[in-house]
Amino acid sequence: MTTTISYLDAPATALLDVRCACCGKALLDAVSVEVGIGPICRLNYLDDVDASDVDRKVANVLIHEAALVATTASRQVEIGAALVALGFVKVAARIEVRWTKRAEKELAAAQKSATIRIEALEDGFLSVETPYVPEFVNDLKAEINSADRRWNKADKRWEITRDAARGLWTVLRAHFAGSKGFGPKGAFEITAA
Numbered sequence: 001m002t003t004t005i006s007y008l009d010a011p012a013t014a015l016l017d018v019r020c021a022c023c024g025k026a027l028l029d030a031v032s033v034e035v036g037i038g039p040i041c042r043l044n045y046l047d048d049v050d051a052s053d054v055d056r057k058v059a060n061v062l063i064h065e066a067a068l069v070a071t072t073a074s075r076q077v078e079i080g081a082a083l084v085a086l087g088f089v090k091v092a093a094r095i096e097v098r099w100t101k102r103a104e105k106e107l108a109a110a111q112k113s114a115t116i117r118i119e120a121l122e123d124g125f126l127s128v129e130t131p132y133v134p135e136f137v138n139d140l141k142a143e144i145n146s147a148d149r150r151w152n153k154a155d156k157r158w159e160i161t162r163d164a165a166r167g168l169w170t171v172l173r174a175h176f177a178g179s180k181g182f183g184p185k186g187a188f189e190i191t192a193a
């Protein structure tokens, strides 16, 4: 394979954010961008696979897609399975490692940037941390029965029963619309009522 187009001239580099599907490094030549994998990782994970030219072409297209920053996590799983089916086991495993790491990082970032945090406690209650807004506290007390809420003084947060979750959501929407939250099911945004 010969490279005749330079990195800057390659149409793909100008349009897409492509990083090595295996290690995440920026790709610097047209062939790497096209395949979605850098020269060293190509050597380590791809070149020794015994595959037909047709299968290799299909694998290259899949790896390129995996290398796109915009590719979703669920699509990554499909790509991994397709690569394994074609016999590209090593590269599929390496891509999965990279994706798991990326997903963990994104989760940690979402958790960090959240202003509303909801956590499931062991006794079935949900803990709720928000910035301090007196009106929110008043509305929360009005919306949720005293039997369904308790103030955790030590951790400075409200704790409510699951039955009161709907009421909590109503009050959060009234006071924190547009805020980012993080809960047991991951990141969310408080939508306007």
Ligand SMILES: [Zn+2]
Binding pocket: 020, 021, 022, 023, 024, 025, 037, 038, 040, 041, 042
């Ligand atoms: Zn790489």
